[in-house]
Amino acid sequence: MATKPKIAFFDFTSCEGCQLTVIDLLQTHLGLLDLVEIVQFREAMSEKGEDYQIAFIEGSCTRKSDEARLLQIREQASMVVALGACAHLGGINALKNRWTIENVQTYVYGKNGKDAYESYPARPISAVIKVDAVIPGCPIDRYEFLRIVQLILQGRKPRLPDYPLCVECKFKENACLNTLGKPCLGPITRAGCNAICPTYGDGCEGCRGWHPEANFTYMREILRGHGLSDAEIDARFTMFNHYQFQHMGDEAPITTPLSPLKDEPLPTSTFAAPKEA
Numbered sequence: 001m002a003t004k005p006k007i008a009f010f011d012f013t014s015c016e017g018c019q020l021t022v023i024d025l026l027q028t029h030l031g032l033l034d035l036v037e038i039v040q041f042r043e044a045m046s047e048k049g050e051d052y053q054i055a056f057i058e059g060s061c062t063r064k065s066d067e068a069r070l071l072q073i074r075e076q077a078s079m080v081v082a083l084g085a086c087a088h089l090g091g092i093n094a095l096k097n098r099w100t101i102e103n104v105q106t107y108v109y110g111k112n113g114k115d116a117y118e119s120y121p122a123r124p125i126s127a128v129i130k131v132d133a134v135i136p137g138c139p140i141d142r143y144e145f146l147r148i149v150q151l152i153l154q155g156r157k158p159r160l161p162d163y164p165l166c167v168e169c170k171f172k173e174n175a176c177l178n179t180l181g182k183p184c185l186g187p188i189t190r191a192g193c194n195a196i197c198p199t200y201g202d203g204c205e206g207c208r209g210w211h212p213e214a215n216f217t218y219m220r221e222i223l224r225g226h227g228l229s230d231a232e233i234d235a236r237f238t239m240f241n242h243y244q245f246q247h248m249g250d251e252a253p254i255t256t257p258l259s260p261l262k263d264e265p266l267p268t269s270t271f272a273a274p275k276e277a
């Protein structure tokens with residue numbers, strides 16, 4: 001019997017929800033284990049094999065020490081796949097790039113945070129190493145994961161849909177949320193999740209990144225029609241894609257600053273403080 005390709009999963013800064021999606025998928029698609037041998041997957045097993053050909057990397061690069069680990073994985077793996085929005089886009093982690101790192105560390109860890117925890121602006125893993133394939137989404141779509149793994153095992157290059165989410169949404173015969181008074185970023189978002197959020201009545205938030213022909217000017221007009229201010233629209237545009245806009249520089253279709261303003265405080269938490277005992 002031919003040797004099965006060895007695969008490994010790695011996590012960087014993330015909620016680990018994409019790995020959890022893979023574990024969940026294995027509950028119903030155990031046959032995948034006939035095709036590959038998983039040698040490292042911290043969320044699912046204790047073994048830590050260092051001999052692998054395909055690396056799935058979840059999470060963003062958010063500190064200097066991440067770089068060496070990413071380079072080490074890249075050196076070992078013949079194929080690196082970015083797993084989910086954090087690894088693919090920087091994702092919600094890159095929202096912190098709006099503030100100075102000192103401000104963020106103090107906000108999260110208290111006044112000694114900056115000495116206790118290493119941190120720097122969040123980036124997708126492609127900012128540090130070459131990435132061969134991407135599985136977008138927050139979290140990933142399990143069936144897209146399955147499809148992309150199958151393509152990789154067949155030696156074929158996975159390609160992502162290059163058309164807007166609205167196409168999938170129309171195939172599902174959903175009533176358009178933007179015409180029902182609910183903001184939806186479907187017109188600018190890359191398809192591939194089968195329009196899952198609009199199908200369940202929630203507007204798309206762009207977690208798969210933009211499709212190549214995204215028209216931000218027109219999207220802004222639609223969102224203004226919902227009564228959103230430009231700052232609120234910027235907040236929606238940047239939720240998963242802050243890093244991408246930062247790297248567009250002056251071309252970014254954003255009206256508010258994307259880079260840190262030195263003394264700007266972080267917003268007050270919307271969570272209630274725990275009651276004193």
Ligand code: SF4
Pocket residue numbers: 014015016017018019058059083084085086087091092137138139140
């Ligand atoms: S992409 Fe979303 S679900 Fe996946 S690890 Fe990042 S935050 Fe979690």
Ligand code: SF4
Pocket residue numbers: 165166167169170174175176177178179184185186187195198203204
């Ligand atoms: S609900 Fe969203 S994804 Fe669906 S057609 Fe309308 S804008 Fe497009």
Ligand code: SF4
Pocket residue numbers: 137138165189190193195196197198203204205206207208
């Ligand atoms: S509908 Fe939009 S926000 Fe929801 S999973 Fe798809 S791309 Fe992400």
